[in-house]
Amino acid sequence: MSSLTRDIESYIRELFEEAQEHQLSLRRKELAERFGCVPSQINYVLASRFTPERGYLVESQRGGHGYIRIMKIRFANAEERISHLDDLVGNAIGEQDARRLLTSLQERGLLTPRERLLIEVSLRYLDEICRTPFDVSPYKRDVMQAELLKRMIRGLVLA
Amino acid sequence: MSSLTRDIESYIRELFEEAQEHQLSLRRKELAERFGCVPSQINYVLASRFTPERGYLVESQRGGHGYIRIMKIRFANAEERISHLDDLVGNAIGEQDARRLLTSLQERGLLTPRERLLIEVSLRYLDEICRTPFDVSPYKRDVMQAELLKRMIRGLVLA
């Protein structure tokens, strides 16, 4: 049940909590040694867990005194937040991706479990009627799902 | 009278009771082996029994260290309230009636403003697509709205 990637992710999150900062710096090699893995494993963790989609940006520098800096994304206003979230949803989104996004939003505290449940119910129903009474193509279904999802998210941000 | 699906469903419910947690993790392959069935049978059980409409959310991850996580959002036994609310929604509900009902639920503290917003956004979108791409009759639109509303309410108002 535990995995290297998840362990490293947890460790980095702990560092964030301890630091109480919106950004922190790491040494790739050091971190890899701490977890007894190859350095590129760290890149994998960053690429899969500390993405803009999950609210993070990563910068790095090579060479002597190299570093990896992870930053939490901050928004100046609701509009920025909305456009960020709109981008995450995109023009079309499938069931799996939608669920993943909702998971991430819940983890970020932007959504309560009940709100997430409401969203999932409505997405499912939309998908269902698109299939059965109407016969919408898979891609069009994803476009419609994306539209509904974006509207709900926009509403929540402004609420 | 017993069936594979029901057996697996019962088993998962037992796990919830034992764990006394609102969420639990499974391995699809393991579970399939325990019940001597193909792994996709597990997907069927999840898709038909642990839906958001029934108060559950399911997350999963593929690949190494993959898992299936089931979360119980719904609060225990509130069947009476479900049927009561179903009656309130009825077979078909128009925009005006729907709004009245939501107002009442919100006033009774069964719904937060954000949750209500989500419901209204999705109902409005449903209505919109029923008119424009598809050309659903007014009555049918009301039926579909009622159905979506009922599903959302069933999913979460229970406590």
Place this chain on the structure above:
DNA sequence: ATCCATATGGTCAAAATACGTCAAGAAACG
């Protein structure tokens, strides 16, 4: 100033692992 040794981090792809989708046929139901 330039070169180069050293110290970092980056990319990519293969292999292993685990879950998802879909549709056809069987079974149960009313």
Place this chain on the structure above:
DNA sequence: CGTTTCTTGACGTATTTTGACCATATGGAT
């Protein structure tokens, strides 16, 4: 006896882990 629900299996996709090889920054030597 038609409809819904269940079961199965073939095929598809996603994630993790590792390692070989690539790119870049720094600082001291020339």
